[in-house]
Amino acid sequence: xxxxxxxxxxxxxxxxxxxxxxxxxxxxxxxxxxxxxxxxxxxxxxxxxxxxxxxxxxxxxxxxxxxxxxxxxxxxxxxxxx
Numbered sequence: 001x002x003x004x005x006x007x008x009x010x011x012x013x014x015x016x017x018x019x020x021x022x023x024x025x026x027x028x029x030x031x032x033x034x035x036x037x038x039x040x041x042x043x044x045x046x047x048x049x050x051x052x053x054x055x056x057x058x059x060x061x062x063x064x065x066x067x068x069x070x071x072x073x074x075x076x077x078x079x080x081x082x
Contacts, residue, residue, distance in 0.1 A: 012064040022074050029073035039070040042081040
């Protein structure tokens with residue numbers, strides 16, 4: 001049996017589950033369209049953003065999240081950009 005040294009799927013899935021739980025607990029708040037647009041622009045110009053990942057949906061190379069994170073008002077950028 002092969003043992004994986006690093007979880008490439010489990011860790012981001014666990015972080016997402018935690019983020020989703022916090023988001024749900026807070027009542028599913030979403031940023032207004034202006035804030036969402038600002039988040040999207042900041043990610044797009046960041047050198048850590050991979051626009052080709054997740055089927056061209058994009059992924060942050062630092063936190064591992066996709067554009068979905070932008071819709072969670074309870075979340076923030078690990079680089080402090082938003």
